[in-house]
Amino acid sequence: MEVFDLALIWAFIIGFGIIMYVLMDGFDLGIGILFPFAPSEEDRDTMMNSVAPVWDGNETWLVLGGAGLLAAFPMVYSIILPAMYIGVFLMLAGLIFRGVAFEFRFKARSSRYLWNWSFAGGSTIATFAQGAVVGAYIQGFNTVDGVYVGGALDWLTPFTVLTGLGTLAGYALLGSTWLILKTEGRLQDWAYRITTPLLFTVLMVFGIISVWTPFVDNFVWERWFSNLGIIWILPAITLLCAFQIWRSVRNRFEGMPFVATMGLFITTYLGLIVSRWPYVVPPDYTLWDAASAPEAQLFLLLGLLFVIPIILVYTAWTYWVFRGKVRAGEGYH
Numbered sequence: 001m002e003v004f005d006l007a008l009i010w011a012f013i014i015g016f017g018i019i020m021y022v023l024m025d026g027f028d029l030g031i032g033i034l035f036p037f038a039p040s041e042e043d044r045d046t047m048m049n050s051v052a053p054v055w056d057g058n059e060t061w062l063v064l065g066g067a068g069l070l071a072a073f074p075m076v077y078s079i080i081l082p083a084m085y086i087g088v089f090l091m092l093a094g095l096i097f098r099g100v101a102f103e104f105r106f107k108a109r110s111s112r113y114l115w116n117w118s119f120a121g122g123s124t125i126a127t128f129a130q131g132a133v134v135g136a137y138i139q140g141f142n143t144v145d146g147v148y149v150g151g152a153l154d155w156l157t158p159f160t161v162l163t164g165l166g167t168l169a170g171y172a173l174l175g176s177t178w179l180i181l182k183t184e185g186r187l188q189d190w191a192y193r194i195t196t197p198l199l200f201t202v203l204m205v206f207g208i209i210s211v212w213t214p215f216v217d218n219f220v221w222e223r224w225f226s227n228l229g230i231i232w233i234l235p236a237i238t239l240l241c242a243f244q245i246w247r248s249v250r251n252r253f254e255g256m257p258f259v260a261t262m263g264l265f266i267t268t269y270l271g272l273i274v275s276r277w278p279y280v281v282p283p284d285y286t287l288w289d290a291a292s293a294p295e296a297q298l299f300l301l302l303g304l305l306f307v308i309p310i311i312l313v314y315t316a317w318t319y320w321v322f323r324g325k326v327r328a329g330e331g332y333h
C-alpha cells in the first residue's frame with residue numbers, strides 16, 4: 001500500500017512547472033507579439049534587452065514540465081503527441097526562430113528587419129500553438145484502447161483558434177505590464193496606453209471561451225453548474241484581478257499591473273484544472289490511468305527533488321541580478 005499518491009504528487013509538480021512556464025515565458029513571448037507595434041527601433045532594442053537576460057532560463061520550466069510528463073504519465077505523450085504533431089511542431093519552430101533572433105538581431109545591420117520579423121513571428125506562432133493545444137485539451141481526444149485514432153488536423157477547430165487568439169491577447173497583456181515594470185519614458189507611456197485595450201480584449205475572448213467550453217463537453221457543464229459553491233470563487237478572483245489591472249494602470253502604478261496580470265492567469269489556469277480534474281487525456285483517461293509504474297515515478301521523483309530547488313534558486317538570482325529599469329542604450333547586449 002502506497003503511503004503517498006505518487007500520481008497526485010507528479011500532477012502537482014507538472015502543474016506547477018506549466019504555470020511557471022506560462023507566467024515567466026508568457027511575458028517575453030508577449031514582448032515578441034508587441035514587437036512590430038513598438039514606437040521606434042530604439043524602443044525595440046529596449047524591449048528585447050528587458051527580457052534578454054532571462055528568456056532562456058524561463059524556458060527551463062517548459063523542459064521540466066515536458067520531461068516530467070513523459071516520465072510520469074507516458075500515456076499522455078502516446079496520445080496527445082500524435083494528435084498534436086503539427087501544433088507542437090509549430091510551437092517548437094516558433095521558439096527556435098525567436099531564440100535565434102535574440103542573438104542575430106543585435107549583430108545585423110541591413111538585415112535587422114528580417115530578425116525583427118523572426119522574433120515577432122516566432123513569438124506569435126509559438127503562442128498561438130500553445131493556446132491551440134490548450135483548446136484541444138479542453139475538446140478532448142478521439143481514442144480507442146489508449147490509442148489516438150483521430151486525424152492530424154482534428155485539433156484545429158473554431159474553438160482552438162479562439163483559444164489560440166485568447167492566448168495571444170493574454171501574453172501580449174503580460175508583455176505590456178512587464179514593460180510598465182521594466183521601462184520608463186516614452187516606451188512605458190506606450191505600454192500604459194495599450195494595456196487597458198489589451199485587458200478588455202482578454203476579458204472578452206476569455207468570456208466567450210468560458211461560455212463556449214461547457215457546450216464542448218457536458219462534463220465541464222456538470223462540474224461547474226452542479227457545484228454552485230466554492231469553485232465560483234475562481235472567476236470572482238479573476239474579475240478582481242482584472243479590476244486591479246485597470247485601476248493600477250489608471251493610477252500609473254508600475255509593479256501592480258504585472259502582479260495582477262499574473263494573478264489573472266493563475267486563477268484562469270486553476271479554473272481549467274477544476275474543469276477537467278482528474279482527466280489528463282479527456283474525455284476518458286484520468287491521471288491514475290495514464291501514470292507510469294510507481295517504482296519509476298518514485299525513482300524520478302527523488303532526482304527531481306534536487307533539481308527543482310536549483311531551478312528556483314538560479315531563477316530568483318537571475319531576476320535579482322537584473323532587477324530595476326532597462327534604459328535605452330543599456331542592457332544585456
